[in-house]
Amino acid sequence: MSKLPDPIRLGLDRGWTVQDGSRLTADLSLEADIVIVGTGAGGGTSAEILTAAGLKVIMIEEGPLKSSSDFRMLEREAYPQLYQESAGRQTEDKAITILQGRSVGGSTTVNWTSSFRTPEATLQHWQSQWGLREYSPVAMAPWFARMEERLSIAPWPVPPNENNDILRRGCAALGIPAAAIQRNVKGCWNLGYCGVGCPTNAKQSMLVTTVPAALDRGARLLHRTRAEKLTFANDKAVALEAVALDDAGIRPTGVKITVRARHFVLAGGAINTPGLLLRSKATDPHGTLGKRTFLHPVNVSAALMNAQVEGYNGAPQTIYSDHFLDTLSLDGPIGYKLEAPPIHPILAGITLQGFGEGHSTWMRRLPQLQVVLALLRDGFHPQSIGGTVKLRKDGSPLLDYPISDYIWDGMRRAFFTMAEIQFAAGAKIVMPMHEKGKPLKSWAEAKQHIADLPMKPLECRVVSAHVMGGCAMGADEKSSVVRGDGRHHQMENVWVFDGSAFPTSIGANPQLSIYGMVARNATRLAEALVSQRKPTVG
């Protein structure tokens, strides 16, 4: 357990109104101005802004409240505690494994701190194709700036770790532009364990920033509490029905929580937010709910270097290249962003193909392993319509995301690019992460091998850490679910303030895109509610 001061434990000692669903013994009936479902990038940002306006807020979080005292830098503890489905959430055909957070702070508690403003090309596409005229780069800039300041998002002055520097050097050798990634950290120790919960509270996640601010202003938080459904009357939501979960966060205990509110902010993240609306049988006149869910599908290339890489040490993601986004038009072949991921034993072990001796020759050289990933920009081309959220029999959400030939084409090009960069940086051996991927000794050999690789689900390793869409915002209610201000097209007091409102993927790690959009929309909601509020009597 971390010996540093834990702002969450200190806050609880100060008397925050926080309840653990697993400890509840009787049903609860609560009232608030606003109930917020989810405490990640969208929910946390909303909670801070709405409480600052003096509104009474209740936050509902399915995951547990875990903080630095609990973060022991161990993958085996963090994945079941802090991630959706034990870090094993998968698409319906199991071809894509999705890393998505599930604790107070949501994915911001476990993300790798990469912070990018929404790319201008993406915003311009939203303006022209989705009627989101107000989302101009100029109009959004102050919202991004505000959240950058709030979350200490700034250039990272420390040199990249070797894993990232190899990406930088390989790009430089080939004349491919690469740059440094901004990070949301304050006093970072450069340990490299962002993905298992920051043990030093340096990462300015929602867990240590906006959620505590909201709790200090009197908001109530219920964790290990699953939002089951909204109930409606006359095109308005009336109440949120939630269930308390057991200590493991798996089974409902039988205790029910009902929250009546004037407004309902949905911020459970993509997959979960459309799932909640589907379970609620929310009106969906144009069949758009749950559609257009995007993943930034990622494929991965491994390399063995002569020298130590130790990709588990040091800030995990600090170098990127947008060359293969910037040089490709949105309506052409799919583009991809290049980054380097942290290389911890479980993450590396399950991502590397194969088993037994072949696999162990790589695992036994974990300190020399270097990894590059390509994150594909889905959702901009007619052949990239993303996936569809549906419900399992038990009501839990499930994403069906077929990988189209348009995506596979991008992954093959990305395998070429990543191998060429790794060889240019001095890799001895490069291996595409694919069940038929072979260790390759030269770029010439790689060119032939990658050209022949069959691009098939559950052979080519495909992962995702960014889930977006499913409640698309847009001007036309026939093709979207919510308006540009996040309000549901048909229900005047239901708001989607999370990444599920994006009509396409972002083309960059999405946390700052969510912060900026939600800061804008939550501020407008707060202003509207405060201006219409009647003066209260003594």
Next chain:
Amino acid sequence: MVKISRRRFLQVGVTGAVVLGAAAWLNHEPDTPAQGMRALNSAQAELIRALAPVILAGMIPTESVARQTALKEVVEAFDRGLAGMSLPVQAEVEQLLGLLTFAPSRALVAGIWTSWPSAREADITAFLLNWQTSRFVLLRAGFQALKQLMQACWFGNPLAWPAMGYALPPQAKDLL
């Protein structure tokens, strides 16, 4: 080495769903966890114990006492991991384990004609290789589930780290 014929594989693909359903229906293994387990029954624990040395070959110790400890901890971690999964995912993994522990389906889809504890490592390797790049998505998914769960169970264990040259950073000592 038992090799599953192309024809047998075609049958598996065509009748995969039927086989799964039948195995679930006919399989009378107890639902109750084995002693000391939260989720795995004794047949499932034997299956994991038999697969682990093959999937983790090269990564688990060869020295007898350390090896037994490692295998025991892998089975325990698999059990904890399974018990910690969401209920629908748990049900799917149990379906897969049921298919592999029910003798007729074990023989049909995995080509293993003996019980798991007496299966030869070469036959287990052949089964895994067949599933790894099978023409049938269902079997490829089954391979990935077994491979990834098993690897996560061992590589997350500090006992596994010296073999891969991994350690927590020195600052962790002051911090934790």
